[in-house]
Amino acid sequence: MGIGWSNQRGVPLNRITNNSLKDFLTTYKVDDGIRSIEQLAVDQDKHFVLGSDIVSWVNHYVAEQNYGYMEIEFAVGPHDFEQILDTVRNRLLDFVLKLDENWPIREINFPRRLS
Numbered sequence: 001m002g003i004g005w006s007n008q009r010g011v012p013l014n015r016i017t018n019n020s021l022k023d024f025l026t027t028y029k030v031d032d033g034i035r036s037i038e039q040l041a042v043d044q045d046k047h048f049v050l051g052s053d054i055v056s057w058v059n060h061y062v063a064e065q066n067y068g069y070m071e072i073e074f075a076v077g078p079h080d081f082e083q084i085l086d087t088v089r090n091r092l093l094d095f096v097l098k099l100d101e102n103w104p105i106r107e108i109n110f111p112r113r114l115s
Contacts, residue, residue, distance in 0.1 A: 011025060011058055011062060011069070011072065012062055013025065013026065015061050015062045016058070016061045016062065017061065018057075018061070021054075021057055021058065021061070024054070025058070025072075028048075028074055028076060028080070030084060034085070034088060037081050037084055037085055038081075038085065040076075040078070040081045041078045041081035041082045041085060042078065043078060044077075044078065045075060045076070045077055045078075046074075046075070046076045046077075047073045047074065047075050047076075048073060048074040048076065049071060049072075049073045050071075050072045050073065050074070054072065055069050055070070055071065055072050058072060
């Protein structure tokens with residue numbers, strides 16, 4: 001008996017009892033730098049294919065009547081990467097504002113500029 005496949009169908013997460021696998025399937029981890037994320041935000045839609053080991057792990061939980069997944073991919077739009085960039089910018093701004101609050105700028109005697 002072989003295994004069939006289904007196209008354009010989401011993974012039924014309610015059937016997966018392993019929380020690590022659920023987290024992996026529902027969270028796209030970004031390890032790239034800001035410049036790479038900016039490039040990804042410009043592109044229309046990205047599709048990232050999961051490895052066959054992850055697909056077989058998913059099939060362990062969701063396959064039924066010889067049907068399972070041959071390939072699973074993340075579809076990530078540019079707005080997802082834009083949200084990451086917005087979050088980074090906001091955190092950086094918060095950091096700079098907090099630095100400004102705590103920086104004893106008035107107590108420092110800067111040398112005068114030479115004309």
